[in-house]
Amino acid sequence: DTAVSQTPKYLVTQMGNDKSIKCEQNLGHDTMYWYKQDSKKFLKIMFSYNNKELIINETVPNRFSPKSPDKAHLNLHINSLELGDSAVYFCASSYRTGVAGELFFGEGSRLTVL
Amino acid sequence: SQQGEEDPQALSIQEGENATMNCSYKTSINNLQWYRQNSGRGLVHLILIRSNEREKHSGRLRVTLDTSKKSSSLLITASRAADTASYFCATVMQSEKLVFGKGTKLTVNP
Numbered sequence: 001d002t003a004v005s006q007t008p009k010y011l012v013t014q015m016g017n018d019k020s021i022k023c024e025q026n027l028g029h030d031t032m033y034w035y036k037q038d039s040k041k042f043l044k045i046m047f048s049y050n051n052k053e054l055i056i057n058e059t060v061p062n063r064f065s066p067k068s069p070d071k072a073h074l075n076l077h078i079n080s081l082e083l084g085d086s087a088v089y090f091c092a093s094s095y096r097t098g099v100a101g102e103l104f105f106g107e108g109s110r111l112t113v114l
Numbered sequence: 115s116q117q118g119e120e121d122p123q124a125l126s127i128q129e130g131e132n133a134t135m136n137c138s139y140k141t142s143i144n145n146l147q148w149y150r151q152n153s154g155r156g157l158v159h160l161i162l163i164r165s166n167e168r169e170k171h172s173g174r175l176r177v178t179l180d181t182s183k184k185s186s187s188l189l190i191t192a193s194r195a196a197d198t199a200s201y202f203c204a205t206v207m208q209s210e211k212l213v214f215g216k217g218t219k220l221t222v223n224p
Contacts, residue, residue: 004156031210033212035214041216042214043157043214044214045211050210056211092157099145099210100212102162104159105156105158106156107155108155
């Protein structure tokens, strides 16, 4: 029973295309996150939503747009893909307690832009 | 901006030995967490230590926190080949944001 699931697991696309990654959690958590892990394994937070409300929005190009239709889902849409967008994108979720606690991560979506 | 910095970047040991990884950070924290990432997988939470705690144990894991030195260490005792993974520390200030370090890649040789 997968707690945080992301689709697709792999995505290969051409520069300039638009793509989406979907995330769903069945843990009953309030807060969901998107992290980007680059080729050097560095993890950087991109966005966080609490119950459909955006609470963290790091310095991310506005080509990246998160959408949360409900508290169990957080999707990431990327417009006009660039080579530098190639990375592994992780979705995560947690209970909201005002200060970040334990995060539960999905398995990642590896995006390759050619 | 990056907060935590793990040391060493890579560590190779024999099965049965202990592995120690260190994490240093720059600003005051609310809590510090350690995560494991197996190759090609997502991160898995190992342990959370709050700023008013000095040491925590979980199975073969022991985490210490020294807020005066702004550092933490993760000790894995009696390591196994299955412990081979990257280990990340992550710090939380007074916010919802978890900031990760660059990780230590641990290889446990059978």
